[in-house]
Amino acid sequence: MQNVRLKEYAAASSATPRKGLFSLRKGKWKSSAKGIILPVLTLVVWEIVGTAGQISPTVLPTPHVIAQEFYHLARSGELFFHLRVSLWRSFLGFLLGSSVGLAIGLWSGFSRLAEKQLDPSIQMLRTVPHLAITPLFILWFGFGEWSKILLIALGAFFPVYVNTFLGIRSVDSQLFEVAKVLEYNRRSQITKLILPASLPNILLGIRLSLGAAWLGLVVAEMMGSSEGVGFLIMDARYFSITSLVFVGILIFAIVGKLTDSLVKLLEKRLLRWRDSYLGEHL
């Protein structure tokens, strides 16, 4: 569809070059402008009110002060050091949590016996808040890397588990009947039928789990650490450097959005076979 439309544009622009190019640019600008209006407006008002001296800089530093802070931090290399530490931790935790979640989700989705034995306990643990478990993890694993990675893994586990389970159980039972008639053994049923059929849900689980890993990271790093973006924020709070707190939040937002977009891209590529509602052009 999109290709066809692009070709049409190309044809139109070659016929009447000026007008065609202009309309294409205008269309693009319009659609991206819609998303930018609100944040830009907020920033402008914020800057004006801040520089007018209406708000104390320790409560709300102005955008340009935050930008300066960001720049200094990036230049000194401190930013990338903390970011690398945080990324590595959340990556390990996510990998551990989501792969265990996938495995157990597959198992209890496939076997009713496993579901009966595992699911109630997992559902109970799922509702326990992160912050309540953190002290326990520190007592068990100390302040080292492991307590942080495990805490992140715990958060990353549940979304993948729940969605994998749901994905498997919503596979059309007739697909299983056909696979059985064609004499698919258990392993092939899992790899050829269950995994692809529940892939939409699994990917959704992974997206949610990335968010949860990020959340777990903040909790873990704020409880006690000497490096990482979470530490950066806590440290800035001790010294009341509000602009630095903002920089930390900004980093979380940017990286979070980037990872989410990455999985979304993956989703788009892997789930091309789906014929689902894409929303209207409104």
Next chain:
Amino acid sequence: MSIAEKKAAEEKATKDNPEVIISVENVSLAYSAGNSSNVLEDIGLKLHQGEFVCLLGPSGCGKSTLLKIIAGLIPPTKGNAAMDGEVIKGPDWHRGVVFQQPPLYSWLSTRENVRFGLKMRKIPKQEGLKLADEYLHKVGLLEYAAHKPYELSGGMKQRVAIARALVNSPRVLLMDEPFGALDALTREEMVMLLRNIWRETGCTILFITHDVDEALSLGTRVLVMSRNPGQIIREFKTSFTWEFSGENPSRTRYSQNFVEMREKILDLIHKQKLYSTSSLE
């Protein structure tokens, strides 16, 4: 009777009739153990080599359940179903199944959907692809081989499902109202297609439908089932399918014989319905 005599009698029997492939004996099925009403009661049924048997009955009479028992997807509560004298214990590819809503694997292309069963049988890829294309050609979908199921119409999807069942060269094809969800024109086309496939491959077909015309124009034998309890109440031998493939199918449709048999069967089914509603009151 001595063993030799018995054998001779059996041989005589097979000479008179073509080989029995599927035999269903005294099959009953109750969904819950405590419930006295059976979904199926004391069903006896034999499918012979090359037959096209149509199973007719009101909805809810257990037609689909019987088909699933023969496919091996449900075990019967009583009695047994056997293929070539061996009791059916589970599904296998010798009995292909086609459902009403064709369950296609929506992440696979049409060709890969057809090849799905061949993969498990360890047929080499090259040969499997060739076979898949051959059967796609048979159902007239070769140019759609690379398409995904969501790009196909209902009739096309059902044709893919039929190709997927046929590509394994099953000895028996079990079809559960395969054309039930299709519009009248497509259905007509599919009936013709199926008739040709049946005549070409010579496979045995058990075909469930609630459409009397469809049953009469396809089957070599039509069985009528009742509801509550689910039993086979009548059997009709038909040969209209041969006339339908001739030059003037509409003449057959309005022939005296066809119309009479149609009335008879409809009468049976309608009586059934009246009977079961009056028994409820």
